[in-house]
Amino acid sequence: MIVEGTVLRGREFDPVEGRVVVEDGEISAVEEADVDSERIVLPAFVNAHTHIGDSIAKEAGSGLSLDDLVAPPDGLKHRLLRAASREEKVEAMRRSLRMMQATGTATCIEFREGGVEGVEAIRAAADGLDIDPVVLGRETADAMRASDGFGASGARDAEFADLREATREAGKLFGIHAGERDSLDIDPALDLSPDFAVHMVHPEASHLDRIEESGVPIVLCPRSNLVTNVGVAPVRDLVDRTTVALGTDNVMLNSPSMFREMEFLNKLADVSAAEVLRMATVNGAELAGKNYGVVEEGREAKLLVLDGDSDNLAGAKDPVRAVVRRAGRADVTDVLL
Structure with a gap:
């Protein structure tokens, strides 16, 4: 599975354009790349x-x-x-x-x-x-x-x-x-x-x-x-x-x-x-002793994907602040558990 968009990577949630590669339920790679996606990818x-x-x-x-x-x-x-x-x-x-x-x-x-x-x-x-x-x-x-x-x-x-x-x-x-x-x-x-x-x-x-x-x-x-x-x-x-x-x-x-x-x-x-x-x-x-909560290699792929081009989130300049202060259920496009 490949999930593309603005990825909130690592414990600092650095926003990078790219993709998350998932194999057998685990994140195998987080790659920076030019992608045609307005989605925001973050840990569940x-x-x-x-x-x-x-x-x-x-x-x-x-x-x-x-x-x-x-x-x-x-x-x-x-x-x-x-x-x-x-x-x-x-x-x-x-x-x-x-x-x-x-x-x-x-x-x-x-x-x-x-x-x-x-x-x-x-x-x-x-x-x-x-x-x-x-x-x-x-x-x-x-x-x-x-x-x-x-x-x-x-x-x-x-x-x-x-x-x-x-x-x-x-x-x-x-x-x-x-x-x-x-x-x-x-x-x-x-x-x-x-x-x-x-x-x-x-x-x-x-x-x-x-x-x-x-x-x-x-x-x-x-x-x-x-x-x-x-x-x-x-x-x-x-x-x-x-x-x-x-x-x-x-x-x-x-x-x-x-x-x-x-x-x-x-x-x-x-x-x-x-x-x-x-x-x-x-x-x-x-x-809780779980190996997820971060988008990085080796973690379980428990991911949340938001529509960064929704009427609610479009135009947000800081994706982390947008997720925390503005996002809601209507912005959810995928929940990968």
């Missing part, structure tokens, strides 16, 4: 934090606090999940996965409620699709063993030391929510040496030092944080100290669109478009 996205079980309850719970919305076991989302049938949950998740696939997302890192049954449900939802979610079970060690790891709710009111050790012994991912409402659960979360932490809206100086020293990656969900009224993470400080990835969080609150998340973050925070695109691609891919 990695949505580094989702709760897509919430797809059954989009825009529910307006005006509720964060705890009333999502705190286990009796937050609104958990009550709605318990009330829904397995078939309803699987179909709703399948719709969200299809939407992510159509907008260029290769994988999402899903914190999956419902124990082993919840893990099996999202596997059923993804069956036959090209998007391949990384599923982190919750609630039990059995859910961790049945999935790709464990997604902890947070170290404020729960003890996860045993589950952390079991996840480490299994060689799987351990992620945890931290610093979403306040700073009180950050040190307990970092004490667990997680593979990554999600949100980190309220780190203090000592927490930033610990994050830098340990190299713990952070996943930001800026739209979700504003919807739940918990604040804005210190994005520049985090980017300067560690690897930062990007997620869309609960489908209950936000669409799982990386286009929307990138635009929002780039216009909100003191970070460049290239930094945001790294958060949405290679940073999330490497956090």
Whole structure:
């Protein structure tokens, strides 16, 4: 397979005119050449934090606090999940996965409620699709063993030391929510040496030092944080100290669109478009242990192709900024997963 256009090459997304050569699902060459194409070729996205079980309850719970919305076991989302049938949950998740696939997302890192049954449900939802979610079970060690790891709710009111050790012994991912409402659960979360932490809206100086020293990656969900009224993470400080990835969080609150998340973050925070695109691609891919997220030789060919001559993108002088701040689903011409 050969894909031609303006290729956003490497970790810096250098725009070069040319082609990407794909053999057996791997990028075998990125060649500079004169080509007759207005397309923009970039790595597919990695949505580094989702709760897509919430797809059954989009825009529910307006005006509720964060705890009333999502705190286990009796937050609104958990009550709605318990009330829904397995078939309803699987179909709703399948719709969200299809939407992510159509907008260029290769994988999402899903914190999956419902124990082993919840893990099996999202596997059923993804069956036959090209998007391949990384599923982190919750609630039990059995859910961790049945999935790709464990997604902890947070170290404020729960003890996860045993589950952390079991996840480490299994060689799987351990992620945890931290610093979403306040700073009180950050040190307990970092004490667990997680593979990554999600949100980190309220780190203090000592927490930033610990994050830098340990190299713990952070996943930001800026739209979700504003919807739940918990604040804005210190994005520049985090980017300067560690690897930062990007997620869309609960489908209950936000669409799982990386286009929307990138635009929002780039216009909100003191970070460049290239930094945001790294958060949405290679940073999330490497956090998940995936060999994609970059257009370069030897990587898996997970690619997104946009129409650079669409009414929305035509005339853009900076293709990276155009992708991050302007592009959307209507500009997608191909998703190669």
